Amino acid sequence: MTYEQAQLDAxxxxxxxxILDHLLAxxxxxxxxxxxxxxxxxxxxxxxxxxxxxxxxxxxxxxxxRVYQINSAGxxxxxxxxxxxxxxALDAFKNKVEEx
Amino acid sequence: MTYEQAQLDAxxxxxxxxILDHLLAxxxxxxxxxxxxxxxxxxxxxxxxxxxxxxxxxxxxxxxxRVYQINSAGxxxxxxxxxxxxxxALDAFKNKVEEx
DNA sequence: ACTTACGGTAAGTAATGACTTACGAACAAG
DNA sequence: CTTGTTCGTAAGTCATTACTTACCGTAAGT
Numbered sequence: 001m002t003y004e005q006a007q008l009d010a011x012x013x014x015x016x017x018x019i020l021d022h023l024l025a026x027x028x029x030x031x032x033x034x035x036x037x038x039x040x041x042x043x044x045x046x047x048x049x050x051x052x053x054x055x056x057x058x059x060x061x062x063x064x065x066r067v068y069q070i071n072s073a074g075x076x077x078x079x080x081x082x083x084x085x086x087x088x089a090l091d092a093f094k095n096k097v098e099e100x
Numbered sequence: 101m102t103y104e105q106a107q108l109d110a111x112x113x114x115x116x117x118x119i120l121d122h123l124l125a126x127x128x129x130x131x132x133x134x135x136x137x138x139x140x141x142x143x144x145x146x147x148x149x150x151x152x153x154x155x156x157x158x159x160x161x162x163x164x165x166r167v168y169q170i171n172s173a174g175x176x177x178x179x180x181x182x183x184x185x186x187x188x189a190l191d192a193f194k195n196k197v198e199e200x
Numbered sequence: 201a202c203t204t205a206c207g208g209t210a211a212g213t214a215a216t217g218a219c220t221t222a223c224g225a226a227c228a229a230g
Numbered sequence: 231c232t233t234g235t236t237c238g239t240a241a242g243t244c245a246t247t248a249c250t251t252a253c254c255g256t257a258a259g260t
Contacts, residue, residue, distance in 0.1 A: 005114065012112015014105065015248080030207055043249050045208060064206045064257045079182050115218085130237060143219055145238060164227045164236045 003055060004081045007074065010054035015039070016047050020070065023057065027069035103155060104181045107174065110154035115139070116147050120170065123157065127169035 010016055015037070022028065022036055030048065034041040048068055051057045055074035060067050110116055115137070122128065122136055130148065134141040148168055151157045155174035160167050 005117070008108075008111045008117065009114075011108045013248085014109075017105070017108065031205090034207095039248085040250060041207070042209080042251085046248080049208085061257095064204095066207060082179050082182060113218085131235090139218085140220060141237075142221085142239080146218080149238085161226095164234095166237060 004078060006054040007056060007078050010050050010056055013047070016051055019044065019047055019051065020056065023068060023070045027067050029062070029065040029067050031065070033068065104178060106154040107156060107178050110150050110156055113147070116151055119144065119147055119151065120156065123168060123170045127167050129162070129165040129167050131165070133168065 018037070019033065022033060030041060030045060033048075034044040037044060048057065048059070052059060052068075055077070056071055057068050057074075058071045059069075118137070119133065122133060130141060130145060133148075134144040137144060148157065148159070152159060152168075155177065156171055157168050157174075158171045159169075
């Protein structure tokens with residue numbers, strides 16, 4: 001599976017998007033994050049694993065805590081993918097349509 | 101639900117992304133599209149409905165056929181959303197991190 | 201060492217969503 | 231008006247995935 005696919009799959013869930021939203025406020029340990037959601041901490045952990053595998057967040061150890069933060073590079077990668085692939089493909093598509 | 105959310109949900113499925121890929125070759129009726137996939141035609145129709153609701157494709161009637169095509173505007177909307185929202189939020193996030 | 205805090209993982213359940221078959225509507229052709 | 235073609239939708243099934251509870255490992259404090 002390519003990176004973009006994993007990233008789009010990861011973003012295809014409302015809870016994970018909400019987690020990312022929360023992380024925009026700054027790096028946060030799992031417990032603090034989970035406190036803002038109606039679901040259990042392990043559920044948050046599982047979402048974080050998916051986001052991490054998709055390269056959208058990174059984590060660092062801080063004592064017994066594990067602090068997660070947005071990975072800007074991952075988002076830039078996805079945006080570049082959008083710019084490169086889709087813009088070009090869409091331009092080609094537009095031309096094709098206008099020819100007719 | 102906002103547009104971006106519906107769009108990200110729609111893109112969060114590999115089959116739908118593959119459908120969009122195929123449509124990049126040009127507008128296509130449902131049957132022709134379904135022939136390229138291992139799943140049934142109704143399944144394709146259901147995916148197309150989701151893509152249409154997300155404003156990622158449009159359809160037009162052609163006799164008994166229904167021709168679907170990529171909706172560039174929808175993709176531009178999503179890309180702009182990415183540019184506006186995420187770039188700004190990510191910049192703010194970067195600054196916040198660098199302050200520490 | 202013992203205890204408390206924190207979080208990952210395993211295993212099972214529940215809910216969501218992708219799929220199938222069956223059907224009916226709309227149009228074209230004879 | 232009948233027949234064939236194309237496609238959407240309804241209803242039900244199956245698979246996926248989001249979630250819970252239970253448990254274990256690790257680190258910090260006493």
